[in-house]
Amino acid sequence: MRIFIAGASGAIGRHLVSQLVARGHEVVGTTRSAAKLGALRALGAEPVIVDALDPDSVADVVAKAEPEVVIHQLTALSGPADFRRARRMAAATNRLRTEGTDHLLAAARAVGVRRFVAQSNSLWMERTGGPVADESGRIEPNPPADAEEAVAALRHLERAVTGVSWADGIALRYGGFYGPGTGISAEPGAVMAEWLRKRRFPIIGGGGGVWSLVHIVDAASATVAAVERGRRGIYHVGDDEPAPVRDFLPELARALGARPPRRVPAWLVRPLAGRGPVDMMTRARGISSEKTKRELGWTLRYPTWRVGFAEGLG
Template sequence: MKIFLAGASGAIGTQLVSQLVARGHEVVGTTRTPAKLAALRALGAEAVVVDALDPESVAEAVARAEPEVVVHQLTALSGPLDFRHAKQMAAATDRLRTEGTDHLLAAARAAGVRKIVAQSNALWMQRTSMRLADETEQVEPDPPADLRTSVAALRHLEAAVTSISWADGIALRYGGFYGPGTSLSAAPDAVMTEQIRQRKFPIIGGGTGVWSMVHIADAASATVAAVERGTTGVYHVADDDPAAIAVWLPELARILGAPPPRRVPAWLVRLVAGKGVVSLMTQARGVTSDKAKRELGWTLRFPSWRAGFRDGMD
């Protein structure tokens, strides 16, 4: 198949290019940075520069590619993770999940695309209970005010993609990425890893938020399976070992040879960083990925973050 991959130069995008090409697919990959074109071509993609927030740029690129499938992996979640940059990255990603999604859908419909696969997120499942969430449940409709815009952007993306009638529309709710190219890897510039080493990624409150993690290569293989076999709807993409932050973060620090993480009261973080961070660290729900394994035939290289953190970080 011919695949138009929007966001091909990101952590999951580069994994996807390699896996799709290896399976015989023809990939047209986009980047917003001309300097990344050569790297994408080296992976086997036809590489193009596209401004995802410019509807004419998107329409022209999709029309020229004539793809059967469009894969939406557009985010702006890279660069330094200080407070100012974090707010900028979140705002840019929100636009890509709203305006960027709408531009891709319009271009795909005009080009006769028959399947859309888009990136969503499993960390914001509705806070109804602490049991594992499946795909029948929704993204939180009433998040803390400081993250309301970002969570609403996820809800917009999922609704827009899965409601189309002219093609299969698939939203993949990924767990937390780790592994090569992510902020949680063995690379010296991996932001989250460096924060853990410097004890700047604390356990907030009781650390009771349950995170589902997924190795970046496993996330990409699930996406390939969705491209090849998925049908309209939502699929969760995470490993089989959801765990509270108070469990996985100290273990990761140990594997990295870092000091144990600090513990910070939830009330203090709420004052400094807002309610959204506290919710993620104390109320997040894990997810089950049984549907993806059953319907897509997806298998994980790292069924647990325990082995993945030890053997899959580089």
């Protein structure tokens, strides 16, 4: 198939390009930076520059690409981060998940795309119903005030993508990425890894929030499966061991050669980081990916984060 990847130079985009090209697909991949064109070309993609928030720019590049499938992997979550910059990146990502999604959908419809696959995530599953949710679970309806915009953006993306009548609209709720090219890796400059080494990423409160993680290679292979075999709706993409933060974070620190993370009371963190981060660390729910494995034939190279931390941090 001819496939258009919006956000091809991002963490998952690069792995997607490689895997799709290896399977014989033609790939057109977007980036915001001219400096990344050569890297995309080297991976086997036809690279293009686009401003995803400019509807005319999006319509033009999609029309020229004439894809059968569009993959939406646009975020602004890259580069070094402090709390202030993290807020700016989150705000930019929210726009890409709302305005950017709408622009891509309009462009895809205009050229007759038959499948549209988009990135959602699992960190804001509804906070009731047990430690693990399947695809029938909904996004949290009453998030903390400082997370409302981000959660609303996820809700908009899922509703817009799965609600189209002219194509198979698929939203992938990914677990937290780790591995080469992500913030959790052994590579120099990986943001979360650096925070852990400097003991700036503590366990908040009891650390009872359950997270699902997924190695970036496995996240990409699930996306390829959705491109080739997916049907309209939502699929979860996480490994086989959702775990509380208090369990996996010390193991991650150990794998990175860092000291154990500090433990900090929730009341102390809320005024500094906000209620949203505290909620994710103390109340998040994991996801089950049984539907994805069953319907798409997806298998994981790293079935649990324990294996991935030992073998796949890069």
